[in-house]
Amino acid sequence: MRKTTSTNYENLQILEMSCGLSYAVELITGRWKVNILWYLTKGVNRYGQLKKNIEGISEKMLTQRLKDLEYDGLILRKDFHTVPPHVEYSLSKAGELLVPVLNQLCRWGNDVEGITRSNNVIKSS
Secondary structure: OOOOOOHHHHHHHHHHHHOHHHHHHHHHOOOOHHHHHHHHOOOOEEHHHHHHHOOOOOHHHHHHHHHHHHHOOOEEEEEOOOOOOOEEEEEOHHHHHHHHHHHHHHHHHHHHHHHHHHHHHHHHO
């Protein structure tokens, strides 16, 4: 979460109000968010399934990002109130609307990876 009294936060609010693209990017910005959303496109997942499928994510980060995505309305959390705990995560309606965008973004990333990586090698030389 950002400090709500910072100039950076105020600028972000202005951008979000003026442009749907800025708002959309803000919702999915953050390490691991798109990875979590990607796995949820495959269906409902429990915490352990997500942890196993997203290589390298820590428990703390997974927990935080799930909370962030739920707060932002992109995922739903269903708690079955059992012992041991049984919680399932799925995409919300807003998250489901993101699926075609994620698919297209994945294709775009695959298409341009070679181009952009080769440009980065040239720039760093």
